Amino acid sequence: MKGRLVSIALAGILMGVLMAGTALAAHHPRAGTQLTLRAETSTVSGRPVGILVELRDDRSQPMPGALIRLVTPVRFMGADREEIVNEGRTDGSGEVRLVFAPTETGPALVTARFAGDPGHGPAEASLTFDVSEAVVVYQPEHAGVGGPWARSYIILLPVAGLLLVYVVVLSQARRIRRAAPSSPSPAQGSGGRTFADRPKGGSDVGKP
Numbered sequence: 001m002k003g004r005l006v007s008i009a010l011a012g013i014l015m016g017v018l019m020a021g022t023a024l025a026a027h028h029p030r031a032g033t034q035l036t037l038r039a040e041t042s043t044v045s046g047r048p049v050g051i052l053v054e055l056r057d058d059r060s061q062p063m064p065g066a067l068i069r070l071v072t073p074v075r076f077m078g079a080d081r082e083e084i085v086n087e088g089r090t091d092g093s094g095e096v097r098l099v100f101a102p103t104e105t106g107p108a109l110v111t112a113r114f115a116g117d118p119g120h121g122p123a124e125a126s127l128t129f130d131v132s133e134a135v136v137v138y139q140p141e142h143a144g145v146g147g148p149w150a151r152s153y154i155i156l157l158p159v160a161g162l163l164l165v166y167v168v169v170l171s172q173a174r175r176i177r178r179a180a181p182s183s184p185s186p187a188q189g190s191g192g193r194t195f196a197d198r199p200k201g202g203s204d205v206g207k208p
């Protein structure tokens with residue numbers, strides 16, 4: 001009975017703490033945030049465009065280390081959705097440069113979004129681009145791979161592998177040929193004397 005009373009008392013205390021925390025959070029809402037976007041150009045002609053995103057709080061102070069995502073609306077299987085095309089974290093000045101590479105022509109809406117954190121609310125801002133020529137192939141900056149040299153390596157690697165196999169097989173064949181015992185020629189007897197060494201006009205049977 002005593003243990004049951006203790007359990008009920010602890011549950012009541014925990015419920016009170018949760019209710020107090022909820023009330024405190026309601027009286028202390030998260031601080032507001034503001035996103036600002038600046039693009040290099042509003043027209044895309046086959047090349048990616050850079051977008052500078054700036055995040056500040058309600059006191060106009062920069063917010064470093066915040067995750068910013070760049071999204072565009074897409075239609076997939078008959079439903080409208082959003083696709084994340086790039087993301088990055090703000091630097092000490094509250095800024096991050098993101099690259100947008102549209103793959104379809106026409107007007108393109110892109111939105112930079114901050115989901116918020118325990119002390120700050122979410123924020124987002126959008127830009128519209130006129131895409132006259134879509135970006136066919138886009139390699140992110142500092143990708144570390146790609147380019148003509150990488151493509152040359154991809155082509156040369158199979159050729160180098162075949163050449164290596166050929167050299168190994170040829171070397172093994174030469175070793176086998178050198179290790180094989182030499183057989184006597186048809187014109188040579190078992191004693192090492194050829195038929196030309198036998199005396200003319202008779203047999204050499206019984207002769208030393």
